Amino acid sequence: MKAIVQRVASASVTVNNEIISEIGKGICVLVGLSRDDSVADVDYLVRKLINMRIFEGDDGKKWNLSVKDKGYEVLCCSQFTLYALMKGNKPDFHQSMAPDKSRELYQLFVDKMKQNYKPDLVKEGRFQTFCHVNIVNDGPVTICLESPKAKSSTDEIKDNDS
Template sequence: MKAIVQRVTRASVTVGGEQISSIGRGLCVLLGLSVEDTQKELEHIVRKILNLRVFEDESGKQWSKSVMDQQYEVLCVSQFTLHCILKGNKPDYHMAMPTEQAETFYNSFLEHLRKAYKPEFVKDGKFGAYMQVHIQNDGPVTIELESPLAPIDSKQMFCY
């Protein structure tokens, strides 16, 4: 699982010329789901997003508060292209989770995020839709998060 997290002053999602979601100050999260992702990766990314210290405190000290500390909003957008592998100049998306499975998994991610924070502060785009994402990056601050993969059994690393 990969997440591109941007600190924003505002962000919104438009589908077919209609704005379907928007936030003020907070985080815009572009989320890519991998074929290898499990519940463990989902929980890890949710924890990281909500506890990422990218905001200043009341005295102006940078990098000391999270989105939860400041009671800011989160806008999530599903983005399978984060799992692109280039074959020459052609993008290949075979590492991205298939659409049928990804929609359920993405909805589970949103549910976990809302349970861990405040449901009314977590917004999202429209899964599978062609979207325009308007991001006013603050700083700019952009952080890439990647979930740790499950530990590899050393016995499986060698072929005999």
């Protein structure tokens, strides 16, 4: 599972010229699911995203507080193209999870983000829909995250969360 995380001043998702979701200060998360991803990958990414220390504290200390610490918003957008491999000049998406299975796992990801944070602060785009994502990057700060590959979905993923 991959995520491109951008610290944003604001972000929104537009479908057919209508804003369907928008946030102020916080993070915009573009989420890609590979055909091998599991619930363990979802749990890992949710924990990392909510606790990622990319915001400045009131004391001016940089890289000190998380979206959770600050009470900021999160905008999640599914993006199967994160697992594209280039075959010549054309992207190949065989590493991406199939749409029916990915819909279920992506929804679990969004649900767990809401369960582990404040549900009203977690927004989302529209799954499997052509949309425009407007991001006003703050910094700019862009971080790529990828879940470690577990041997099975029941394996515990160990990580240094400091």
